[in-house]
Amino acid sequence: MDPELHETLERLHRRIEEQRLGSTHLLNPATLARTTALPQATVEALLRGETPEPEHLDQQIRFRVKARTRTNLAADAQTLTHLANQVHRHLGITRRRARSILNGERTPEYDALPRLAEILRTEGGAEFFTAPPAQVLNRALLAELDQSKTPATIEDVMRQHGVLHTDLRLHGTMEPDQFAQFIGRIVESLNPPTGEKQ
Structure with a gap:
């Protein structure tokens, strides 16, 4: 297991016990998969302390772009056409290519990832798409730790x-x-x- 992720999980488990929080809320694989744009099976494996099978970088990028696109579309109630038009304008590519990138069918050029990260409102810039899964999950869990310091209700x-x-x-x-x-x-x-x- 990634040492940083292991340490963060230990801190999170201590916080859950101290504040009597529900671990199912903070460590929900489906929620974390949406937040991180990782496959749910990968999140579950990482939470169990396992090392998931490595993916080819292009496949990883396509999956995360598609997952982040779906999350944005659900949150903003905008259409794929609208989002594809933004990508078309900002990256200077055809609408068809923009749509196929957002659908996870084509890999964007690596130098376009920082701009794509801005369009899809991801934290961490291009690293959101290229970072190893353990690092991505660790970043999300650290954000959960920060949020759980102050009670929500x-x-x-x-x-x-x-x-x-x-x-x-x-x-x-x-x-x-x-x-x-x-x-x-x-x-x-x-x-x-x-x-x-x-």
Whole structure:
């Protein structure tokens, strides 16, 4: 297993335990496959600590371009024709070639990858298409680690502190970080520092 990915997975598992987060949410292979534009089987193998079969670089690029295209089309509700027109204009290639690149049928020129990365709004530029799978997954998991530092909802804060129920009529307008401070102070007041009389 890639050492950096192994370390990130260990950190993520510790964070899941500390914050009582659901591992199925943060380590969902289908979600990670969409985010990384990796085949789901590759993501599953990497999460198990296995090294997936290497792909030829051209095949890898075609797959990731196609996967990223599908993700963008679903998120933006734009058409393949519209996206192909953007690629046609910015890369100076025919619309037909642009469409076949977006469909994963043809490999784009390597010098066009940085511009294609901008059009498809990928993080990491051309490396998004060319980096080894372990590196791509590691980058996505590091982003998950950054996001999981701050609770997304009040329910996440409650779960983190083991609070089962609360009356949110007075506190329902708090932001998650404000609620985390509030709960943290309550827990702190119930657990005085060692050596103090209770």
